[in-house]
Amino acid sequence: MPKTIKKIGVLTSGGDSPGMNAAIRSVVRTCAYHQVECVGIYRGYQGLIEGEFQPMNARSVKDIINKGGTILKSARSKDFMTPEGRKRAFDNLVAQNIDALVTIGGDGTFTGAIVFNQEYDFPVMGIPGTIDNDIFGTTHTLGFxxxxxxxxxxxxxxxxxxxxxxxxxxxxxxxxxxxxxxxxxxxxxxxxxxxxxxxxxxxxxxxxxxxxxxxxxxxxxxxxxxxxxxxxxxxxxxxxxxxxxxxxxxxxxxxxxxxxxGGSPSCFDRVLASRMGVKAVESLLEGKTNYMVGLLNSVMELTPLEKAIKGKSKINLELLRVSDIMST
Missing domain, CATH: 3.40.50.460 (Phosphofructokinase domain)
Structure with missing residues (x-):
């Protein structure tokens, strides 16, 4: 039986992308809706190691859906690449009674989440935030x-x-x-x-x-x-x-x-972020872990994190042909 999730942490990592704030907002408010505590973790995995935690509620994320960047800040963490760094991160999560983690970012973010889950059997869920749209398992990443x-x-x-x-x-x-x-x-x-x-x-x-x-x-x-x-x-x-x-x-x-x-996220990215945040939190509450939420055929689906980073997003061949014709 999966353990009961009573408190969820959320962080953003790697390069920022428009829609990250909307995703944070969705995670926090979905937690509030389900009466689950939510904690914001500043500066990604580095903040996880250094204990930069801030309790968040529905009012903590007002007026951010339209803002670019990420209110939780972002950083690339060399410390998290070491067993010692990940041990400190785990100890901090335990000390804060955090039961699961939502990570918003790209392939580097997801790689860190996979290793962390393998070492500590800690529930993780990924939301793809990168403008390059280079993550397998979703037709659109946040910010694209x-x-x-x-x-x-x-x-x-x-x-x-x-x-x-x-x-x-x-x-x-x-x-x-x-x-x-x-x-x-x-x-x-x-x-x-x-x-x-x-x-x-x-x-x-x-x-x-x-x-x-x-x-x-x-x-x-x-x-x-x-x-x-x-x-x-x-x-x-x-x-x-x-x-x-x-x-x-x-x-x-x-x-x-x-x-x-940079810039204010489009309507599409705001809606996508809102859907992804709901799916991420509710999937964790259902006992699922080590997945990425993504948009496939207009439906929110789950893809194993490892498959998301090892799979290859493919160029639309029809668009190549359209490009050739339009440049005539």
Whole structure:
């Protein structure tokens, strides 16, 4: 028989993403609804080790659903990677009478939760919070939709300048291992070319594609580049190559960087976070552990944490085809 859950801790870890606050709010209020105590843990696993705990109730999370970032702060913890650090974390949880943990973050966060569960048989539940959308077991991670809207808004503004000056812009977006942000925003922003880690376009084909666009009457172009794209060493090398192999373009680079992580979460991310928080808490109360909550076919489902981090989120092949057609 699973032990009765009377108090749940919640933390955010790794890179922040829009929707984390909405998820914290959902966890806290779901606990209140079920008359379970909730404790906020500041600075992720590092705060867990250092005992940075704060009791939370339904009023503790008012007016945060619309805010980006995370009120619980976030940090990467080298100490938690050691057995000694995890022992201190466990002792602190026991001292606070905390029975289960909700962790909000990405694959590093979930890896830590898996190890902790294996060592101490401590109930854990994961909520995927990362703008890259690179977690298996959910069609959308928290922050992905908001990041898309942020990037599209930036592309629209850059296109104004590109069109006014007949410029070619390389715009780098986040996506170290997957190209979800680049592919979706490239289509939505009307990009002439999209470079992602999953598809090796090649430098020669890139120049060929840009020349084709210019011959079709386009006087300016936008190329969206995922940071993990393998064509060149970096986006500036791409610029130099095009400068050397194409005439008539004034080539510029814009790296959007961490602005993609910030900002007020979209309606979609607020609703998603609210659903995920409810599912996470109620799953723990049902005796489930070592799972991640995710959105699959519009339904909240559970995926084993290990499968979530070892599985590979796949690029939508239909979107690749749509991109090819739209860039004609």
């Amino acid at each position: 939709d908001t990041a898309l809207n942020t990037v599209v808004d930036a592309i629209d503004k850059i296109r104004d300048t590109a069109s006014s000056h007949n410029r070619l812009f390389f715009i780098e977006v986040m996506g170290r291992d997957v190209g979800h942000i680049a592919l979706n925003t490239g289509i939505a922003g009307g990009a002439e070319e999209i470079l992602i880690p999953e598809e090796d376009l090649g430098l020669d084909r890139l120049v060929e594609s840009l020349n084709k666009s210019r011959k079709s009457g386009k006087s300016s172009s936008i190329v969206i580049v995922a940071e993990g794209d393998k064509i060149g060493k970096n986006i500036f090398q791409l610029k130099d190559y095009v400068d050397e192999n194409m005439e008539g373009y004034d080539v510029r680079v814009s790296v959007l960087g961490h602005m993609q992580r």
